[in-house]
Amino acid sequence: MTFRVLKPAAAVAFAALSLAACNDSGLSHRSLAPVPRETVALMEKLGTSKDAPMLIRAYKKEAELEIWKMGSDGKYVHLKTFPMCRWSGQLGPKTREGDRQVPEGFYSITPAQMNPNSSYYLSFNVGYPNQLDKALGHTGGTIMVHGACSSAGCFSMTDAQIAEIYAIARASFEGGQQSIQMQSLPFRMTAENLAKHRLDSNIGFWRNLKEGSDHFEVTKMEPEVAFCGRRYVFNAAADGRMDPLAACPPLKQDPEIVASVSAKSAKDEEKIAELSQSVKPVRVVYQDGGMHPSFLSKVAETSRPEAVAPPEEIALDDKAGRGKAAQIASKSPVVTMAAAKAAAPTRPTETTSVARALSADTRREMSALAATAEDGPTSSIKRALKLKK
Template identity: 50%
Template sequence: MLRKFVLLAISLVVAGVLASCSALEGDGRHLMPLSGATKSRLAAMGSSPQAAMMIRIFKEESALEVWKQTAGGSYKLFQTYEICTWSGELGPKFYEGDRQAPEGFYTITPGLMNPNSNYYLAFNLGFPNRYDRTHGRTGSHLMVHGACSSAGCYAMEDEQIAEIYALARESFTGGNRSFEVQIFPFRMTPDNMAKHQSSEHIDFWNNIKQGYDYFEVASTPPAWDVCDGRYVFRQPSAVNATASMAGSCQAVVADPTIVSAFQARQSADAAAIQSAIVRLADAEAAAAEAEQRRLNAEAEMAARGEAINNAVDGFFGTLFSPLDALAPSQPETAPQGTPQG
């Protein structure tokens, strides 16, 4: 009974926060209920509108994933939405005005929800987070929003952000205090990591890949923190994500089964990345060799064509020169007014 009372109180507080930030037009778009079809899909996967959620964003694939917690505690993919547009390039955001969409791990609380957005609906990513501040990065108003227009944000179609916003709202009313947004440059596969090994951001990407791998093996988002300028990841129950860390910067603290699976994945991916790098280098070398052969063949054909043209010109020049010699000579005509001899 006490738990139900507490959840009801939290629900009323969250609803009050959201309702107090009513849409400028007063149309209540931030309170639009989830469709019956959406509720049915959630139930079919063993989840509910009030269950915890998590979001993953992949820049290169322009994809936003919503994951929902199931009754068993693990997270399952609910929906992948196509990002309408995002600004900047692959890589993290560095400073205010660089028009770069951020990368990293961000914790979204009810206070970051923005029903008053000029871009239909939005939620603020909370940039800069602790990692960003540690590295002196600046920026503000970095959001996921509607209207398909971006200057450092992730922009969705209005219908998409309406559903994502409603899913977040219902998660809060279910008693969840926050949800995580994990933003990656691309899906952190060995092939993609190998393809981008020469990037100036590869050390940062190797760091956030640890969080990516943790979720892949644990099926639950890790708590994250920052130590010695790097993200570190722990079992959610082991540490509050906003608490300061002490001691060594261990990459992952979790159930031994999860730690073992995490380490095995990291090791396997490291080997796969090296193999992929070799394959890419061999493919580039083969492509360069093929291109050189093509250029050599073109040069040979051009030289052969020039030789044939010269031979033809020489043949006809020789053929017609005797006729020129047999042509009657024309008498010279003395210039007018010049005495004849």
């Protein structure tokens, strides 16, 4: 179980922050609103409670944000899915200040990142950039989940939605949770999505995110996140410090978890390979992000309504893509990482990576798909809204 408990001093500081909001003009009641009774009843039905730890999963393509709560057995259960009112940019990670990109990766939200006095009704900072983002030179910050249905690189909800999400998070902190993990993903990590996006320039990064997603889906527990070899590693320990930019040292993992994750990954790869015979690879380009279909009737009320339009799917040449992939595979961080792990000595207590657990044919397929013949999506609009988050 990775439930992290607030130290007494931190709990007192969070309580003081909440009480301080009472003295701010006009905004105090927002941050102190209780968790809706219907939601509390749903929690009880699912075997959890309002003061239990929570976890957030966000999906850009589907424009959905999920709230998960820890049950009495230490495993997370899905509580609610909120349709996202607005997100900006393209599929793919955030890399620089002003690119309007909603970040992708694994982030941590602490009590200090909660903003009860936001001009976007309520908000909390997701924790971008994380240690890996910083090591890779990614810039920018102040990326929020907030209300107002207006996005310049943030996860934008309605005011009613953020009020409930904020209340759930506040109750989890008050119950002792030290930090909330947020998994920000480009899309649901299904075989269908991975087959469709198999030649996108971000596919190697997305497959790395899928490893963390698989760990969560297999265990229903918050994956421990670390960084080495310019990538994420999950539920792994090493003797000594792991450097985000240096090759990963021999890693120790729970053999049972690795076996379960490997089995899921192998099954997914078989489905991806099967779908790749019939599903054409595409690159999806947005004018500037999107919104959940349930909000399409309210486009005029959101930020940059002229940019809210169905994305363009650009067909890619599968054969040409694979040819180029073979030429640049040796330069791919994902492939290089796999090679480094394959060459590293192992001990009985150490486990191999998911990729090495697959067949040789599947590994070759994964290596080819990790590279691409295409440039990334068109650059996002640099103009950012200059509003206080």
